Amino acid sequence: MADRLTQGLRGAVMLLTRLPLPASPRPPAGPSAAWAWPLAGIIVAGLAAVAAAVALWAGVPAGPAAALALAVQIMATGAMHEDGLADTADGFWGGWTRERRLEIMKDSRIGSYGVLALVIVGLMRWSALAHAFDAGWVVAPLIASAALSRVPMAALMAGLPNARGTGLSQSLGRPSGAVAAKAAGVATLAALAFAGWGAVPMALAVAAVALAVAALARAKIGGQTGDVLGAAQQLAEAASLAVFCALI
DSSP: OHHHHHHHHHHHHHHHOOOOOOOOSSOOOOGGGGGGHHHHHHHHHHHHHHHHHHHHHTTOOHHHHHHHHHHHHHHHHTTHHHHHHHHHHHHHHHOSSHHHHHHHHHOSSOOHHHHHHHHHHHHHHHHHHHHHHHTTOOHHHHHHHHHHHTHHHHHHHHHSOBSSSSSHHHHHOOOOHHHHHHHHHHHHHHHHHHHGGGHHHHHHHHHHHHHHHHHHHHHHHSSBOHHHHHHHHHHHHHHHHHHHHHHO
16 A cells, blocks of 8 residues: 555656656556645645745745745746646637647647736736735645645546547546546645635635636547646646635
8 A cells, every 4th residue: 555655656746747756666657646646736835835935034025935936836847737828828719620729739839828828827826825925824825726736637637538649648548537536635635734624615716627627628629638737737726826815
C-alpha cells in the first residue's frame, strides 16, 4: 500500500511539475495516479506559501507577495496550466470548425484570445491572493485552491473522450471515475484541513467550473485535450480563490 501511494505521488509530481526527483528504476504511474494530482498541487502551493510568507515577514506588501507566490507556482509547474489556458482560449474562439480549433490549439504561437485569457485569469488569481494576504491568510487559500483546482483535470479526463487522438492527454490514458472520485476526496479533505468549512463553497465553485468547461469543450471540439485540462485548472483556481476571499 505504501509503495503504491509513493508511486502515485511520484507520478503526479513528475507529470504536473518540473520539480527534480531522484531517479527510480520503476516507470511512473499512469492515469491511476490521478488521485494524487491534488497532492502535487499542494506541494507546488506549499513552495509558493513559503516564499510569500517570507516576503510578507520581510515587509513586502501583499500585492508583490502575491505576485511572488504566482511566480513560484509558474516556475514549479513550467507554466503548463497557463499554456493550456492560452491555447484553449485561442482555439475555442479563434476557429470556426472543430478541426481548425484543434489546429490552433496545437500552434505554439499565442493569439489575442490567449493573451487576454492569461491577463484576466492572472489578475483574478493575483488580486484574490493579495486580498487574502492583506487579511492575514497565506497558507489556506494557496493550499486549498491548489488541491481543489487539480480535480477538474481528472474529472474531465475520466468523463470526456480525447478530442485529438494524440498528445499528452491521449498518451496517458483515461483515469476511471473511481480514481477521479478519489482525487476529489483527497482534495476536499486537504481543503477542509486548511480552509475549514469554507472549503465546501470553494469545492462547489470548482465543480461549477468543471461542468462549464466540460460542456464548452464538448461543444467546441467534441472532448478534452491537455490544453483543456490546463484551462480547467486555471479557471477552477481563480474561482476557488474568489470564493475564499468572499468568505473572509
